Amino acid sequence: MATIPPAKPRILVTRKLPDEVEARIEKDYDATLNETDELLADDDIIAGAQGCDGLLVTPTDKCNAALVARLPDTVKIIATFSVGYDHIDVDAATQRGISVTNTPDVLSAATADIAMLLLLGAARGAYWGERIVREDRWGAWSAVYPLGYEVSGKRLGILGMGRIGQAMARRARGFDMEIHYHNRSRLPSGEEQGAVFHETFEDMLPHCDFLSIHCASTPETRGIVDAQRIALMPDNAVLVNTARGDIVDDDALIAALQGGKLAAAGLDVFRNEPDIDPRYRSLDNAFLLPHLGSATIETRVAMGMRALDNLDAYFAGDNPGDLLNR
Numbered sequence: 001m002a003t004i005p006p007a008k009p010r011i012l013v014t015r016k017l018p019d020e021v022e023a024r025i026e027k028d029y030d031a032t033l034n035e036t037d038e039l040l041a042d043d044d045i046i047a048g049a050q051g052c053d054g055l056l057v058t059p060t061d062k063c064n065a066a067l068v069a070r071l072p073d074t075v076k077i078i079a080t081f082s083v084g085y086d087h088i089d090v091d092a093a094t095q096r097g098i099s100v101t102n103t104p105d106v107l108s109a110a111t112a113d114i115a116m117l118l119l120l121g122a123a124r125g126a127y128w129g130e131r132i133v134r135e136d137r138w139g140a141w142s143a144v145y146p147l148g149y150e151v152s153g154k155r156l157g158i159l160g161m162g163r164i165g166q167a168m169a170r171r172a173r174g175f176d177m178e179i180h181y182h183n184r185s186r187l188p189s190g191e192e193q194g195a196v197f198h199e200t201f202e203d204m205l206p207h208c209d210f211l212s213i214h215c216a217s218t219p220e221t222r223g224i225v226d227a228q229r230i231a232l233m234p235d236n237a238v239l240v241n242t243a244r245g246d247i248v249d250d251d252a253l254i255a256a257l258q259g260g261k262l263a264a265a266g267l268d269v270f271r272n273e274p275d276i277d278p279r280y281r282s283l284d285n286a287f288l289l290p291h292l293g294s295a296t297i298e299t300r301v302a303m304g305m306r307a308l309d310n311l312d313a314y315f316a317g318d319n320p321g322d323l324l325n326r
């Protein structure tokens with residue numbers, strides 16, 4: 001007698017994903033894909049989730065407590081296509097018995113590359129120079145204008161020395177920078193590679209000619225880069241953010257860039273993306289990118305595969321490798 005193959009798990013995939021990832025989804029899942037890549041409203045997510053066993057979401061899907069409460073009982077896992085998971089209320093999911101997973105590791109190199117690009121570009125005024133050439137406003141070469149800031153020999157403070165922070169440290173060492181870091185816990189001495197640990201963020205700030213943010217957005221870190229803390233940095237320091245926009249107080253950062261306390265900022269992430277604080281657009285000393293941290297072909301495929309590994313493990317009855325529920 002022919003055996004009936006077990007039904008494939010049903011999942012809702014909220015955004016368009018790379019072709020290779022969607023091919024694997026279609027092979028292994030009974031999936032609703034988002035061919036148009038348009039953002040789904042909460043009601044669309046709830047409607048699409050009916051009868052589903054799991055959701056594959058991205059940072060644009062705000063899975064807050066209200067949305068989690070509305071999910072049908074059939075949904076048992078939310079796998080996010082991102083390392084950051086501040087868009088998901090994990091506690092609310094846990095209370096409903098829903099597992100939550102993310103995609104760490106695979107995007108560390110790509111994100112650290114963008115942080116380094118922003119650091120160099122902000123220090124040297126690359127965005128400004130590019131615009132001058134493009135707009136045909138390039139004057140004669142001058143010995144005194146425009147001048148940026150040297151990177152070599154300067155001190156880089158890293159806030160959050162996880163995988164991305166460590167990848168940033170490796171890159172910055174290649175540019176002869178001295179590494180300082182603040183993290184919840186100190187790295188094992190064999191992994192510090194000369195980086196100077198600071199018990200508190202405030203202790204590190206006076207050593208930051210450059211500050212690169214690599215911590216998660218949590219209730220403890222939201223708004224942590226505020227006016228008082230920026231004041232502790234050396235004059236003409238440069239701030240780089242590839243983590244989350246809400247870690248920085250926009251009013252404080254914009255005032256520091258306008259007033260000259262900070263020489264420049266390189267920002268890949270913003271509060272309320274893509275509707276960012278419009279004041280950033282008029283700042284010549286702000287190098288702005290549209291959340292490109294993990295945006296390489298290789299990394300986006302790897303993120304998708306990692307999210308699927310987590311879903312596969314869950315539906316096979318195993319513990320997903322990247323389970324976030326405590």
Ligand code: DGY
Nearest residue numbers: 081082083084293294
């Ligand atoms: C993440 O994975 O959290 C990134 O911000 C998405 O690029």
